[in-house]
Amino acid sequence: MTTRPTTGVWRRVLRIHDAISLAGFAGGAVALGLIVVIYAYEVTVRYFFISPTMWASDFVSFLLLISVFLVIPWLSREGGHVAVTLLPDMMPARWADRFLRVGFLVAAIVCLWSAWISVQETQRLIERGTTTLTTVRIPKWTLIAFVTYGLANAGLYFLRVAARPTARLQTGDTSHA
Amino acid sequence: MLEGIPAVSAAIGLLLFLMALGLPVFIAFMLVNLAAVGAIMGPAGYGMFINSVYDTTTTGALVTIPLFILMGEVLFRSNAVDVLFRSIDTLVGHVKGRQYVLAILLATVFSTLSGAAMGVAAMLSRSLLPAMIGRGYDPRLSIGNILAGASLAPLIPPSVLVIIIGTIAGVSIAGLLVAGILPGLMFAALFLGYSFFRVWRNPALAPGDEAPVSRPGAGEVAMALLRLVPFSIVIMMVMGLILLGVATPTEAGAMGVIGALITAAIYRKLSLRMIRDSLTASARVAAMILIIMASSKLFSQLLAFTGGATALAELVVGLELGRWSMLFLLMALPFLLCMFIDQIALMLIVIPIYGPIVASLGFDPIWFWLLFLVNITVGGMTPPFGYTLFALKSGWPDGKLTTVFSAAWPFVGLFVIGMIILAIFPGIATYLPSLI
């Protein structure tokens, strides 16, 4: 893989970006493991000790959201999203490449736009003091913060993928579709 | 502002166009949604997008999807599928294309358990599909069998869709569940018949089976059966706990993961590294599927909001045609719409409109709604848009989505044939419920 000539600082910024996203991805996987543990615990105490928890199903639903949005940026980095590349597949390679770059740019704009909407929503939720509609109530914005993170960071990766040289792009979304 | 049927056409057209451009599916949905919200409601509506995403990704019932995927990942790494294949080789022997039988069987068993076609499709595309392709089986035929088997999920209890149809249409839930048994078996038989026909015409579709298998002795048979025991722990953990009322179907998914871990331990494959790999792999696949579901939810909501889906359903119901033509149209509409909108949203819109005409045409409600149920389930595996298709693709990173699409079509055809048989012989659906 060839990389664009970049300054040392820029490269370090990208490396930090990757490190943060990788940590997020690991967190998403841990969240999934926690879901298994929590449900196994709930089934056990409910069936054998007739003392169901009040929090198991709530935390499982929180963890599902957290897992999805912690993982999304890393998926975008790997070009792992499901896509139907009908038109690009019919084009000559050079054209397809440019075409897909524009597509990734559009994806970046959409993600960053959504993240901005999510930020505004977060502000509103904090102002209104809205909590989650669950037995164990937590401020709803804390969950929306994961949505914001996932969308914004996925947007950044789509920008990076759009800016990548051809060689790397080919191992991206096209080969998966 | 666009309303009614033109709004539906415009939105679906734009969505198909964006998807064909090669945008990630979830991005295509988000873009159409944001554009539509802006056009219909103005900036005040943008918050709906975040609420819709939040609502979907905190839906407890959807936890089944990552849990079944995780089960598949653990089984995949525990060598369980290979052991299963070898046992089937010994027990079933010469039958060419026997692993297709296994694909259908496993898909049917697991869909019975989960009620969610997506989870089963992703699970089998992670565990069974690579092993089948590795043995030289035809990817398309293997994928088709997995998709079709997984699509039987809502037909066999537990089934969320049956409960929704029962309550909105006012039909006995218990009756509908029983009604699904014979048709489910009939569909499975159709898929098997088709697979054997294809292998008979072209033996290269199942090359691994050419190898001569010697007649197994009693000892070998016993060993083969014994080797199946660890695998059946998984099935017991899921099915047994649901049937005994120990766990809800969602929780049973988690217990199945634990069963898979026990299986892995018996095969001496359990390690921290293996758990880590399984978790990261399933987190990826689950996020791919759930982000599409989350972003497409608002699309369904907007179609409901503009009244487009309602207008279409009312248009069809208003046509005064003969019994059979009406049946065809009443089925064709959800079949087409389900390619683009969520099954549950579609049911909330269409069932109340259909209710009176089903009565006035004198259709047996159990028979009609069972056909309807099969119909919308198939919608999940008809290209270009279907959760089951995307779920399978998410679990199969080496393949192309277009391959999955072409694999799905023959089986969609089989479903249509099956529905025609059901339409002509309603007894297949109504006989068992008439006994209770």
Added chain:
Amino acid sequence: ENLRVLSSWSDNYAPVTEVLDPFLRKLETESDGALTLTRMGPETIPPFEQLDPVSRGLFDMLFTNGAYHYNDTAVGMALDALSGNAADLREAGIWDFVDQHYQERGLKLIAILYDLNGYHIMLKEPLTGNALEGRKIRGTPIYHAIIESLGGSPVVLPAGEIYPSLERGVVEGASWPTVGAVGFRWYEVADYMMRPTFGQVGHPVFMSLDTWNGLDAATQELISRAAEEYEAEAVENFNRLVAAEEATLEQEGMTVTELGEAHLGKLGAAWYEGAMGLAAQQNPDAIAQMDEMARKAGLTP
């Protein structure tokens, strides 16, 4: 003027067609066709996310239950803890208090459509002398105090899981308004319903404040008057509905199981304290004021 009405339930919750729809028709008739109302349901906005789009004016009216948005404001949910009908609430000043509270959040209270038959618990097995001792009962947080006071263990499950969970015995009972077991077909999987019932089910109807302020004074007047009239009619509609449902349930083999003397006395207080306590977690000041007004007017159990 065409108004978009958002309902938290689809047609399978009978009050939508039997109580809300007659109200909408009444408004249309009394306005001589100046108002037309289009009803939409949870397929457009999920039930628990509906308050916000209505307050933003994306929809004009909302038919819901207070518990569906108590994560935002719990004043609507506290309506279910009180005793007395909407007219009593108007007299005690509570109706106006609730209206004021929601106006601060961009919503105008139009009517409180009460089902005075309240809530109940459906059971697989009849009650024993120990009430619900050792049984797992499905219930959202508003029911927890009452389930625990009867010795049961509350299990939090979404409404969609009630049928399969009762069927398989994951839970031995489920709490819900008395209206519902027919529409959701729970009689197929539970044979008993606990009596007496408790509480009352409030179905507040809100209008987006922007929509309201955009109406001329005559139309506002007309809506307010029609709504106040309908609050009384709604009670009758609900009673008819409940009577019809109970007849159906009896026909389907569901029977009443009576709560013993020992637990009878606790029922009303447990419900009131439980619901108000839960509501106070979200809006301590407003709920304290409501509690004071309710006690003064004798609208507590």
